[in-house]
Amino acid sequence: MGVNYRPIEDARIADIACCPGGLELEGKEFLGRIDQVEVWHRRMFTLGLRGVVSYEDGRPRGFAEYMPAETAPMPIDAEGAAVLLCYHWAGTAAEDPEHLIQEKRLVEHVIAMARPGFRGMAALAWDHPIHFPIALLEGLGFREVDRDGPVALMWLPFRSEGQLPKRVPTKLRPQDLSRSGMLAVDVASSARCPYSLHHAARIKRLAARHPQAHRISLNEYVIDSHADARTFAASPWDWGWVYFNAEAVLPFGLPDEKITEHMSSKIAKIPSADSSHVDSG
Numbered sequence: 001m002g003v004n005y006r007p008i009e010d011a012r013i014a015d016i017a018c019c020p021g022g023l024e025l026e027g028k029e030f031l032g033r034i035d036q037v038e039v040w041h042r043r044m045f046t047l048g049l050r051g052v053v054s055y056e057d058g059r060p061r062g063f064a065e066y067m068p069a070e071t072a073p074m075p076i077d078a079e080g081a082a083v084l085l086c087y088h089w090a091g092t093a094a095e096d097p098e099h100l101i102q103e104k105r106l107v108e109h110v111i112a113m114a115r116p117g118f119r120g121m122a123a124l125a126w127d128h129p130i131h132f133p134i135a136l137l138e139g140l141g142f143r144e145v146d147r148d149g150p151v152a153l154m155w156l157p158f159r160s161e162g163q164l165p166k167r168v169p170t171k172l173r174p175q176d177l178s179r180s181g182m183l184a185v186d187v188a189s190s191a192r193c194p195y196s197l198h199h200a201a202r203i204k205r206l207a208a209r210h211p212q213a214h215r216i217s218l219n220e221y222v223i224d225s226h227a228d229a230r231t232f233a234a235s236p237w238d239w240g241w242v243y244f245n246a247e248a249v250l251p252f253g254l255p256d257e258k259i260t261e262h263m264s265s266k267i268a269k270i271p272s273a274d275s276s277h278v279d280s281g
Helices: 010-015 036-046 097-114 132-139 196-208 226-232 257-266
Strands: 003-007 052-058 059-068 081-088 120-126 144-149 153-155 183-191 216-222 242-244 247-249
Touching: 003 036, 003 097, 010 036, 010 052, 036 183, 036 196, 052 097, 059 097, 081 097, 097 120, 097 132, 120 132, 132 144, 132 153, 183 257, 196 257, 216 226, 242 257, 247 257
Parallel strands: 081 120, 183 216
Antiparallel strands: 003 052, 052 059, 059 081, 120 153, 144 153, 183 242, 242 247
């Protein structure tokens, strides 16, 4: 039967690979409310989320999504344009060339879907070979129009009118409570992605179980809406970020014990609240 593509409709949202029961979750253990991924998609569908689901021999394998820039949960100003949200081909090792081949085809389909109704398509991409790579979008005609570290704002015009899209600077201000003798753990997640929910739940659990949990102040951020993204969005683009006293931490490849050790190391360098206040007379 090969691979075929069907538009995302309300009845087809459950076939998205990252929703509960999807191929991306198969055989893996996730912390957090993974059921919220489907709930989030249904809410975004009412706000204009559209796209395709790809099926191989009848089984859901991949998806690609876009939304109007005015409602998309992305830190992008692009009036009248579509914003590419997420795309993924599941069940293949990321390093397998088939992974990017199929993802390119998925994005090609949503470009064709969006072209009649929008003046162009904006997207965020990374300097990364396999995870939302800049090179994949460049191969489809996108060009880089702005940059924030490894994350590029990409643009594919369908028509000539209008201004180039712009990144919305984040208003995120991670906390540093070291002067109070505390470790501020700021952790964000989005129900757009089961991995984002999982890592946020993991950090929360490790903070609660830490031997010095009384010296940890946990602050949670949810980045699920257009307004959320314009306020708190930061790299990486799935919004699963973590800060320890305003220092960025990348927990994705770290085992639990390494994260706990890092918390302990940060706490050990913080003077206790009693010793951090000096009478200046």
